[in-house]
Amino acid sequence: RKIAVFASGSGSNFQAIVDAVVAGELQADIQLLVCDKPGAKVVDRARKHGIPVFTFLPKTFASKADFEKEIVSELQAYGVEFIVLAGYMRLIGEVLLGAYEGRIVNIHPSYLPAFPGKNAVGQALEANVAETGVTVHYVDSGMDTGPIIEQVKIPVLPGDTETTLQERIQKAEHQLYPAIINKLVQKDIVGGIVQ
Numbered sequence: 001r002k003i004a005v006f007a008s009g010s011g012s013n014f015q016a017i018v019d020a021v022v023a024g025e026l027q028a029d030i031q032l033l034v035c036d037k038p039g040a041k042v043v044d045r046a047r048k049h050g051i052p053v054f055t056f057l058p059k060t061f062a063s064k065a066d067f068e069k070e071i072v073s074e075l076q077a078y079g080v081e082f083i084v085l086a087g088y089m090r091l092i093g094e095v096l097l098g099a100y101e102g103r104i105v106n107i108h109p110s111y112l113p114a115f116p117g118k119n120a121v122g123q124a125l126e127a128n129v130a131e132t133g134v135t136v137h138y139v140d141s142g143m144d145t146g147p148i149i150e151q152v153k154i155p156v157l158p159g160d161t162e163t164t165l166q167e168r169i170q171k172a173e174h175q176l177y178p179a180i181i182n183k184l185v186q187k188d189i190v191g192g193i194v195q
Ligand code: GRF
Pocket: 007, 009, 010, 011, 012, 013, 014, 086, 087, 088, 107, 108, 109, 170, 173
C-alpha cells in the first residue's frame, strides 16, 4: 500500500512509522512526506531515508483549496492511497477530503473528545485530570472530530510537567500509530469499512 505522511514539526511519529516499515512491522511504502514548514526537522528525517518530500509555504497560495489542489496532484503522481497525519498542524480542507475522505487518519495526544486542538498535553495538565491519552481517528473537516479508530489511556502522574507527560504520551504514540496504520492498510479499511 502506498501512503503519504503529512507533518509540520519534529517528526518523531514520522520516524516511528519509517522505523516500523524498515523493520517489516508495517507493510506500506512511504511514497512522500508532505510538509508545510520547509525548515522542519521532519524534512531532514525524510531526506536521510531517501523519502521524497513535497514542501510548500501556505502563505504563498491564495487559498487552502489552491495548495490542496497541488498536494492532491502530487499524491496522485505517486499513486498514494492512504494519508497519515503526524503532527500536521492544519485543518484538512474540502479538496483533500474530496479526494481522500475515509483514507486520512490522524493521531492526537489526548483521549478524545477531551482536549481537542492545540496543546492537548498542556490542556490536560491545566484541567488536573488523573489520566489523558492518545487517539487515532479518521479525519473530517472538524478539529480532531472524526470517527475514532483506537484510543489508549495514559496516566498523569504527580509532579508531571508538560515535558514528562508529553514524553509518556509520545512513547505510546510511537507504538500505537504504526500498528494501527498497518491494520488499516493491510485490510484496506476505508472509513471503517473493509473494501
Ligand atoms: C504528536 O504528539 C501528535 O499527537 C500531534 O502532534 C505531535 C507530533 O509530534 N498530532 P512529532 O512531530 O511526531 O514528534
